[in-house]
Amino acid sequence: MKPYLESIRKLSRVGLILFALSIVASAVISIQYCTALYHDNVPSITKMFSPLIAFIYAGGIVLAMDGFSFLNKRTDSDFYHSLPVSRKKLFWAITLAALTWIAATVLSSVLLTVIIFTITKTPFVQLYALLAVPFFTVATMMVFSACAIAMSLTGTAITGLGLTVLVFGLVRFVQFAVARGIVANTQIISWLDLPWYLTPVTNIATGQIAQLLRPMLRHTLYDPINMLYSAVIVGAELLLARVLFAKRASELAEHGAKSATMQTVFACAAVVPVVILFASGVVSQQNISIPIVVGIAAGIYVIYQLVALRSTKKMLISLPWLLVPLALGVAGYFGTTSAAKSMQNFVPNTQDVAYVQLNGAGRGTEYIPYQQYLVSEVQFTETDIRQYAVETLRDNVATIHRAGYLNYTYDDQSSYMLSTQPVTFVLKDGRKFSRVLTFLNQNTLMDYCQQNSDFNEAIRTLPPQSSVRYLQGGDLYDKAYMENSVILSAYYDELPQTGYPANDFYRIYDPYMNYMVNEEQNYGNISTAGYVGMMRYWDSYTIRLGTPRTSTAWMQYQNNHSKNEYLDLLQEMANKSETLTRDMDYFNISMMVYNVPMSDGTRQTMSFYFDRYPNDAALELKTKMQTLVNEFTEILMRSTPTTNPNDFNVYVTWSGRVHNDDGSYIGGDIIEQQFVSSGNSFVSGGSIYFVSNGDVLYGGMSGAISAYNPSFRSFSPEDQVRVIEILKQWKAMQDEYNYTMYGGIPQEGPSIGDATETTTQG
Amino acid sequence: MIKARKLTKRFGTVEALLNLNCNIPQGCIYGLVGANGAGKSTFLRLCNGIYKPDEGHISINGGEVFDNPVVKEHCVFVPDELYFLPQSNLNRMALLYESMYPRFSNERFNDLCAAFKLDRTRQLNTFSKGMRRQAATILALSAMTDYVFFDETFDGLDPVMRNLVKGMLYDDVLERGCTAVITSHSLRELEDTCDQLALLYKGGIVFESDVQNLKTSLFKVQVAFAQDYDRSRFSNMEILSFSKQGSVANMIIRGDSMKAKLAIAAQNPLILEILPLTLEEVFLYEMEALGYSFEAPELKGGERA
Structure with missing residues (x-):
């Protein structure tokens, strides 16, 4: 002691x-x-x-x-x-x-x-x-x-x-x-x-x-x-x-x-890292030649021995021992290469595989979805998925042998179907190994996965609500964020009734974008973060029309924070954007329109965009669109905020830097009184992502006005009819513009229907 | 008792000690003298279990010393180069000794500090060389061990402090039966301190003797006769050295000086003078008698006749 x-x-x-x-x-x-x-x-x-x-x-x-x-x-x-x-x-x-x-x-x-x-x-x-x-x-x-x-x-x-x-x-x-x-x-x-x-x-x-x-x-x-x-x-x-x-x-x-012998042992040990770097392939053989590696190794050895032994003669006598680490390097090179080949070439037979596990593509990232943790525990014993995994492994190995790397052909039809997933194979004899596989069709993989009831349950399981610590970037401990928890509670209530996977990562991918149609229409996303035990997770949930109460809560939340959209300013800038006077001036408007009636009877979400610059290309087309935009902003002035997700409604964001003829800055006098200004920038609102209690945290340095905090707005029946007509023309011109400027071909599908095909469902 | 048998210690190709044998009895002050590199410090380090013998054995009270705390708690060592904890003072070092030596006496420590008049709270690295040696001596003597080993102890001590340390050593030997082993390259340092002396030469003890006997066993005679004479005139005496210049002869004789004086006086010399020898001279003559030849300047000194 x-x-x-x-x-x-x-x-x-x-x-x-x-x-x-x-x-x-x-x-x-x-x-x-x-x-x-x-x-x-x-x-x-x-x-x-x-x-x-x-x-x-x-x-x-x-x-x-x-x-x-x-x-x-x-x-x-x-x-x-x-x-x-x-x-x-x-x-x-x-x-x-x-x-x-x-x-x-x-x-x-x-x-x-x-x-x-x-x-x-x-x-x-x-x-x-x-x-x-x-x-x-x-x-x-x-x-x-x-x-x-x-x-x-x-x-x-x-x-x-x-x-x-x-x-x-x-x-x-x-x-x-x-x-x-x-x-x-x-x-x-x-x-x-x-x-x-x-x-x-x-x-x-x-x-x-x-x-x-x-x-x-x-x-x-x-x-x-x-x-x-x-x-x-x-x-x-x-x-x-x-x-x-x-x-x-x-x-x-x-x-x-x-003793000198021990010094030599230390010198050899000091050389090992250099030769191993080369031998293991960490140092590319294309970039560095064997003589250079030997030279560096010998240099380290000689310097060490000269310092330690303080005798050139003793150093020279000990020099043959340098061959030991060099030999180790050669052995390391062949050992690593042959071990890698052996591991790479091992492909089991399907009947030898007891089950496979999908460890989650995002397992190496900082934040992992809760469902991924659950899915990684699922044992897929079904023949289809075992066979698909084995075939994929065999195909991946063959591709590497053929091309030297995984060079699957990426074409328009299949590229988005490729899915890289770490897979663990557990063999019937108890052996276990994991490979990162590139599946050719993620929907096929997902179909096979869905044969497993544990998987189906895992992807629909939300983390315990009490474990959620962060919501949409807001903190539950801060009462100012409590309205977010209303959204979350609604989502927790509604999700089990819909049958949707909790996280879009586990949805069947739809190449035809059907997720913008009817109940699939997307109002926003809410993210949660928290932990269960020592497992931290980060989830992102899509708020769809299919969960209407959640959508309503979301719309309510957005509208609450949209204290003043300055629609009069929008209209004034839109009108003036026809004749922009300064080189740096510009105007743009972007909007999402929900529940647009389509010719096939569906309701869809559509996006519209318009911008003006002093030296616009396709001036004639822009001028025609300008007329529509001006009329739309005028109607928008009469619109009212709505929290009904089934309404025909719009969500408009805009930005601009427009001067009057007298040189005054449109909106300058109003915007100066806002919460936040930064340098020469005026800010009319902030992204909802950064807004907690209505304060604005957005700031730009361009001197532009940015309005990114709109409310969801609906129209009177008369205005709704006119807006739909405007959108029809806007869509046609937008497609024409995209074709003229970028060669973009409009997607096939239903066109915008008549106003009579939709009704406001309050 | 310290017992060394065929004690050998090598450093690379250098044999610091080679087949050294010695017995150091309990309750004495044992002086070990030798030139630089003779192996004195190595011997003390072996005595204290710092070094492990390459061959042979060294035991104290029958127990091997190396890595044996049971034996080592009876030993304390004051080396030639002292060690103190960084930024420490005497009090801190006393704490260290107290935690290591079971018989460490704080009372003795206090007494010794008072006797040496050292500031116990002052950092030791601010002490002079002599004061640091005093501090090391205080700590060693406070450990109250049965064996105290001093390597070049008196180096750096002024005469007053030297006498003080010697006095304390005597006290320990007399009162507690402690054994002190002291090394020095100078016999003069040891001759009035030690009971026994040994000469270490090239890794071995070549001569060992009781100091009192040693001092009286040899004496120098200066004699002159009117008639011519030579060494054979004194054949009944054990003469270690004889030199004659003119009619005056100088002799180193072993034996009883009074008897020798009477025997020579009976031959009617013109001059007869009996002179005592210094310990260094005694050592040198004894060594020469044993067949050793020394170059060590410290041992030769300037007083050899």
Whole structure:
């Protein structure tokens, strides 16, 4: 106990500095995050505890180098080894003291972060706090143990640091390079599908570096299994360090290595990363030749040996040993290539596959839909999908053999049907492997998926409503956003009755855009973010006419925030846009029109667009359209906001920079009084996405007026008839314009019908 | 008792100690003298378990020393180059010693600090070389161990402090039966301190003796006779060295000086003078008698007749 307490005291100097730095950094970064204007998701563990990532390396190395610093100086080494404490006890005393400082620092930083998040009511995954303490402690101890081994083998700070890098990272670097080689060579194996012994994140300390290089590894890094595996490595490394420490000759102090042989071993180890980079294919053979790699390797070896041995003769004598790492490089090249080929070519028979799993195309991204988590757990045992997956794998492999890469022909008919999905095959003999497959037809895949009841249930399951922490960028904790929750509640109520998948990702893709027709008409989207357990999700739900109460709530929400659309200003600018006087002046209007009556009896959503510039092409056509736009804006003045999604209604956004003949800026006097201005820009409204309580957050620098906060507006029956007529002509001219300017051919389908074919359904 | 048998320690191709044998009894002050590179510090490091012997054994009270805390808690070592914790003061170092040495006495520590008049709260790196050595001595003696090892202890101490340390060592030996092993490259440092002395030469102890016996066992005689004479005239005496210039002869004789004086006086010399030898001279003559030839300037000194 006394040596332990003494070691605590000895390490207190650097321990306290690290503790203070970590605490301050945690506080600053947490406060910065929590007080940020806008959040749209629950933070990841990496984002939440980022200062501790730095602590893993700084804390591990500094505490180890300070704790064992006496090994580097003869007087210090003599003193400690003369003390009446066994080497074993001395080692464990220092190690446990370092562990105490590390755990205390991590625990305090995590606690402080949690307190700041709680006080500021910023949502976070509570379980992260429980995971973070052991995770970062183990990760830091990994660095500490590597450094302890290095310090026990050498007798100077520089060689100790150098050897720490080798002990800590060499094996993992080789592993990472080999994994990179296999991923590159196979083309159908992802970083997330490598066998466990090649997965870079099983070691959570080096995994932090790997996830910076390959962000998709972030999700698996914090798996508790990796933490346990790393803890076992820490234990093994500490035991090795303990043995080396006990056997270490005191006279090694102030010497780089015990012998010239050891120096040569270190030199060979330092060369390995260079040859492995080449051998694994990370360094392209097209860009770098073998002589250059050998030259760099030899250069590193020679410089190291000259510095370490301080004798040209000794260096030359040791030179043949350079062949060892070079041979390792050659072996690595052939090993990686043949392993990749073997993995790539393995295609099972359908009857040998017990089931397949679809892991989700977005599994490597920061935010994953809730349904994807559920789907990834589904076991597809059905013959059709097993067969489709095996055939696709066989076809993918054959294509790579034929063309060198997956070069499926992308044509108009099929390109949008291609779907790249990571698939796990579980064989009947228990073996399991995963490949990233390119399916030729996602609808076929989806059809086969829908044969599975678990899948059908998974894609229609919404996360528990209580788990939602963010809505449309709004925060449930902020009462100003509560109206969003009305939309969400309506969606939760209505979705089960519709049979729609919760997320459009799992809908059968319709090449004929039928999702703009009848109940499929889309009023908007609402996104949610939250977590269940430690699983964070981000969902986006489409608000359709098929969920009318949700649509009504959405329209109500939009209309509430559309305090003043300045339609008079719109009309004035539209009229004046016929004769724009300044080069920088412009005007555009864009609108979505819902429930447009069509000749086939359906109701559809249609979009219309018009713009004017001082030097317009197709001036004659624009002038004709201008007349329609002017009339439309006049009728729009008489329209009224509606929250009935079945109404024939419009949603108009516009933007412009138009001057009067006297040089005055149209709308300048009104807009100047608005909430927000930025530089020479006037802003009449903000995108709803950024609006919480009606304040405007949109700002541009062009001096233009942008009105992006319209309400949904409907018309009197008489005006409705006229508007539909206007739209018919507008559509014809718009198609003509697109054809004239861009060669665009209008889509086939029903045309706009007569007003008599629709009725206002209030 | 410290017992070394065939103790060998090598550093690369250099043999620092080679087949060293010695017994250091309990309750004595044992001086180890030797030229630079003779192996004194290596021996002390082996005694304290800092180095592991390449061959042979060293034991204290019957137990092997290396990595043996049971034995080592009876030993404290003050090396030639001192170590203190960074930015530490005497109080902090006392805390370290207290946590390592089970018999560390705070009372003794307080007494010694008072005796040496050292500021216990002042950072040790601001101390002079002599003050740092005093501090190390205070800490070592406060550990209350059975064995104290000093490497070049008196280096850097002024005469007053040197006497103070010596006095404390005597007290420890007399009162607690402590054993002190002191090394020095200068015999003069040790001759009035140690009970036993050993000479270390090229990694081995070539001579070991009780200091009191050593000092009285040899003496120098200066004699002259009217008639011619040579060494054979004194054949009944053990003469280690004989030189004659004119009628005056100088002799180094082992034995009883009074008996020798009477025997020579009986031959009616013109001059007869019995002179005591310094310890260094005794060592050199004894070594020459054993067949060793030294180049070490410290041992030759300027006083050899």
